[in-house]
Amino acid sequence: MTLAGKKGLVLGVANKRSLAWAIAKRASEAGAELALTFQGERLEENVRDLAATLGRESLIHPCDVAADDQVDALFAKIGESMGRLDFVVHGAAFAPREALSAPFSQTTREAFRMALDISAYSLIALARGAQPLMAEGGSLLTLTYLGAERVLPNYNVMGVAKAALECSVRYLASDLGPQNIRVNAISAGPVKTLAAAGISGFSDILGVYRERAPLRRNTESGEVGDTGVFLISDAARGITGEVLYVDGGYHVMGM
Ligand code: NAP
DSSP states (O other), rough: OOOEEEEEEEOOOOOOOOOOHHHHHHHHTOOOOOEEESSHHHHHHHHHHHHHSSSSOOOEEETHHHOOOHHHHHHHHHHHHHSOOOOEOOOOOOGGGGGGGGGGGGGHHHHHHHHHHHIHHHHHHHHHHHGGOTTTEEEEEEEOOOOGTTTOOTTTTHHHHHHHHHHHHHHHHHHHHHHHEEEEEEEEOOOOOHHHHHHHHHHHHHHHHHHHHHTSSSOOOOHHHHHHHHHSSGTTOOOSOOEESSSGGGOOOOO
């Protein structure tokens, strides 16, 4: 699979464990030119250091996906310096920590609003921003989790946000398909990242997957990276509106 000559935007890199980074790394190895974003000054150095390892120049730009002006500024900058976009990888998600440990019925209105805004609505905002830069077609990819469909301990409001995200993938796929813009999601098995560390009891979830997934092991971020490259590449040109599981097969199990 090659991404030679393709230009892509990747959001959601916090550090080297980030799933968005796994996709960015593989995409760069496959020949893509990248723009990477960081959220807040705290992460800028991380993202710049990681980008420097790619062996090619990447555009680095701040973007809080909850702020329309920052999303607009990002696409204006990309238009100016890259001219067009072939793919966008959306790896941003957030829910307040207490919402990922308290009983679900205690979810506050504000926690619900934030989780849905940052983790689901942002894909729509990014799709809108990317559209004018994808005149020749393109591919949008997001990251979701089984908690969208089934109850996982403490995933709580993030499960609701992922359900909205997966549904948005289908509506966006229908909306943008006539412009040859594809929209897909990877439903990844649990991987120990910064975001995952905020989910109470996450290590127990890892253990259950190791024990019960058909492949009897945990998902590796490189597996998500490889599938990400497939979905954004022309090899997946017939696939849109899809949620593809990269979870060692865990989702097929009844028990
Ligand atoms: P991660 O490394 O912590 O990445 C999440 C990223 O989202 C961070 O860079 C985070 O920045 C960013 N973010 C949060 N709020 C944002 C905002 N308002 N604007 C822009 N960026 C924002 O964790 P990850 O596990 O790789 O998560 C990537 C995606 O994969 C998420 O959608 C997650 O739900 C999904 N996923 C993860 C797993 C897993 O087990 N790890 C499994 C399935 C799906 P801050 O650090 O500043 O908040």
